[in-house]
Amino acid sequence: MLKKLLKYEWKSVSRILLPLNLGIVLLTIIGCVILSTDIFDSEQALPLALLLFLFYTLSVITFTGITLIYIYVHFYKNLFTAEGYLFHTLPVTRTQLFHSKLFVGSFWCSINSLLTVLSAAALGFAAGFHAAAVDNIDSMQGLLMDGSIAKTADRTSADFIFSEIFGFSPVVFVIVLVLMLVTSCISSVLMGYLSILLGQLIEKFRLAASIGFYMAIYIVTQVLASIVMIVPNLHLFLDNSDESSKYFLSSFFCSMLPAAIITQLILILIFYAASIFLIRRSVNLE
Amino acid sequence: MTLLKCKELTKKYGNHTALSGINLQIESGHIIGLLGPNGSGKTTLIKMITGVLAPTSGTVCINDKPVGPESKSQISYLPDHTYLNPSMRVRDIMDFFEDFYEDFDSMRAYDMLAKLQINPNCKLKTLSKGTQEKVQLILVMSRRAKLYILDEPIARVDPAARDYILDTILSNYDETASILISTHLISDIENILDEVIFIQNGILHTHAGVDDLRQKEHKSIDTIFREVFKC
Structure with missing residues (x-):
């Protein structure tokens, strides 16, 4: 029965959360495209850059907030409003009901968080890559492309620099x-x-x-x-x-x-x- | 064979006692009317039997089993309000019931939908309230359950629809199953009842066979009800 509950929970939650999280992907792609152009190269573009950055940040926060709130509302609606009369009279245990909601809710919340981090990383990468291209820094571009080409002056590998900064x-x-x-x-x-x-x-x-x-x-x-x-x-x-x-x-x-x-x-x-x-x-x- | 057994069933909300010391036994193969004025405790009793409300004290057993997944698989319950997700299509709800209830007869359900000209591809929210009620009743009566519990199934529909609903109930239940119908529209259902249960202020007032009661009082159940619950 847990399998069936998971199937319906997945179907029901994904209807809302899939498009919402695809929104983050879309926003990231648009952001990367914008960052790889010369649009922000002049100083006059600073207000526009700030505006777009603000728009991106607010959008991602909204998507993340809506995801978590929707997971809570869905749990509450399914189990403790009129719909509870359907779910609590199914031939399943209450723990099975709870687990189905916990698995699917946690999955979508994790996907949302990972997408948010990946989105920020992708935008950072796009901005860094474009800046390196503008300044004609080949080693920087190489580092961003495969993460291992660059060697610094004291011959420390990029991995080592990373470890020195982040500890891992x-x-x-x-x-x-x-x-x-x-x-x-x-x-x-x-x-x-x-x-x-x-x-x-x-x-x-x-x-x-x-x-x-x-x-x-x-x-x-x-x-x-x-x-x-x-x-x-x-x-x-x-x-x-x-x-x-x-x-x-x-x-x-x-x-x-x-x-x-x-x-x-x-x-x-x-x-x-x-x-x-x-x-x-x-x-x-x- | 005893299908439902309630022992000293009590429900309190703070200082208010909604239901007090209900002792009840329902045998299989009967249609029982659960009758009482508004606020008498009918819905509270039903909710405790179906497991959506925990009793303050006392026990409920279905086929000698306490309320749980096994008892729920034997009860087909129609609440007194819409309880389905309105954004779901009728067909999806049919699939849902088919998946969770082994006794769900989808052929029968689709047949009833066709008779009522309800399109299975419609979303529930696009249907009128009366049609949504009919969809819910079709779902409940398409199961081959041991006990059907119908909370006010005819209260919110027009008289013509009432006839259809009662006809659906009578023509779809298994002879070995029992039906517990809660209503205050007694005249509409009096003819189909085998037994009646009167509940007054949370206390079981009467539990008797319809014919016995009529013979004893020389009155219809509707008249007896009006006398017992006179304001």
Whole structure:
């Protein structure tokens, strides 16, 4: 039955989220095309560049926000409004219903986050490539094309430079980044679901209660996450020596990214356990 | 054979008791009218039987099994409002029911749609409210369930449609199955009922056979209802 639930959940959610995320792809392609032209080469084009940058940023934020909000609304509508009478009377367990929504919601949220990062990277790449072409920097273009041709004056490889800045080799950095995005997406989706489930415990104004729970959980998790990520790096902020500032960024990334992933994994566990407990408990449709 | 058993079923909302200590047994092969004025607790009882509302205390069993996936596979439930996604096509909803309910007879469903001249390719939101009600009824009655629970199936449709709905109910249910119909339009359904359950202020007032009650009181069920629930 979970397979069938997943099939219908996928069909239902994709109807909205597929075009929305294709919008990010389209926006990226348009952005890359614009950046590869000479349109911004003159100083007079600065206001236009700022305007387009603002438009792009706002659009991506909107697409990302809508994706997450739609995932929450879809969960709420399917399970706790009139449609709940259909889903809660299907011959399936409540946990199966929950899992189908969690899998599909987390998948789309992750796709959205990855597309957003890839979109920013693609635009950065297009801008860098065009700038290198204008300034006639062959090695820079080569580096951007295959990432390994360029050798700096002190014969340090591009990988090594990357590691010095980001603390990881490019491949490991991408893996860690993807892991962080996926875990934070799952935790965000679960946080919304948990808030909605907590809202159902209240007799009246359940939707308002859900929003209240979401805000409360969000604030608490943000404070905790900040403490977990900043406290271990406190020595980096306090140490003013030259050696320390040289390795500040790489040390920061090295400790922050794994700490962020571990924090998200702990939050996922807590949110998941609480959600499963609540969804198994009872349903009281209005 | 006992199909539905409610034991000391109670539902409270804060200090308000919506349903109190309901003890009820329904045998298979009967059509039962669940009758009571607005706010008497009919829908609350139905919601607890179908598992969309948790009782404060007491138990519900369908074929000796508590409410869960197994009991839900045996109940075909028509709520008192539209519960389908309006952006779905009728055909997609048929596929959905066919996928989830092993007892769904799609041939029967499409046949009923054709008789009512409802285009399966139409989206629900493009249909009138009455037609949407008919689609829901077709879905529910196209299952070969053990227990059909219909909450106010005729309240929001015109008299001509009422006849069609009652005819659909009677001609589509299995003789070994039972139907629990909640309504306050008693005169419309009195002739098809085998038993009646009167609920008043959340308490089970009467549960008796229609013929027995008529003979005992020398009145129609509609008249008895009006006397019992006189304001």
